[in-house]
Amino acid sequence: MLACWVLAGVLGAIVLLHTLLEVHYFLRMFFTLFLARFCKKRVHILDETSVYGICTTTDVDTLLYHMNNARYLRELDFARVDFYERTSLYREIRSQGTGVVQGAATIRYRRFLKPLSIFKITSKIIYWDDKSIFMEHRFITPSDGFVRAIAICRQRVLDCSAEAVISVLMDRGVKQNQNVEAGVTQIPHVRPQIPPEVARWLESNEISSATLRQPENVTTPC
Template identity: 35%
Template sequence: MDSELLSRSLMFLLFLLLLLFVLLFSSLDVWYFLRGAQVFVWSCFQPRVKDVLSEQSVDGQVLLHDLDYMGHMNNSRYLRECDFARFHHYMRNGLFMASFRLGAKMVVGASTVRYRRSLAFRETFEIRTRVLGWDQKSFYLEQRFVSKKDNFVSAVMLCRQNVVHCSPEDILQVVGQEKIKSPEFSEDLKHWISFISANSQSLRAESGLKEE
């Protein structure tokens, strides 16, 4: 009788665990948080990059869950991979820990992706991330998806990383690179920032808000 009761209890426990597993994966993007934890731990064991302007790269490969109906990497997956690549970049050059100490946050204010050639199933690539410069409110980054089979730049992303509760200069000071000046913005970056500003003012006008 005791063994039968124990067996039923174990079956019930397994059922509850299975139900919890289903509810968790159906209501939360579990793999996103696990991947973020993996990037955090892996970055902690990587050598520190002292120059915030230096380019860093991470490897990737197109897997089954990355595919869309066309059989190549889904457009939204590029943005997701860029998220993890930026996190890795900030961890290694110290920007993430510096912002954490200041109680600040770095959030994406704008991003634009130019797709040049699709990445196919099992194709390997690099994401090369670099800081292009900064102003009083934001860091500006470029991220390139470079195919390993022929070194072709398959996609390019521009990202505006807004700094909340402090400024990029404050973060650089904590990192110990307050003497570094922002590189001069390229013409295409200037045009992109102008577009963001014009679009922001247009949306504010629609809402009856004053110009910034």
């Protein structure tokens, strides 16, 4: 009888946990961080990283034949954690400031991902200013190399300068391999030109912000 009550309690706790939290999301985030920290090599801040995923039955939309649009942005959480850890970007931000948040994101869907299809997400920094770091993510199917979707995300750093963070990481570099005498990737510290699509996107964000700041869009408490 006691064993039955214990089993019922354990099952109840599991059901409650899955009801209150998206358990598999946190488990996958843990394993992504673990692999990035202990199993993958460190990379330079301007290098490109990649993670793999699969469109499971819990990712599909109501029509049941392709991945839900919202899941693409969710998948970017894992890609960013992998990038942050392997480049030491997050640790450097924490050492100079308080953290980093997602400021904005835009995504363009080119061709849907079918259920149970494998995809790769590549991540790289394409631009930065004093307050933000801009990253480009591509969803690619390895079978044909086709870019299924492309996203641009603006990461806002808190209480520090993005330029200062990038400068430290670029100056530090990473060891390429033990056989290289210098042992450090040498990349000139030059901020890249802002990509045209990012420039237009920022203009759109500024227009949106200006519209929301207009008096008629400001709500007053009752």
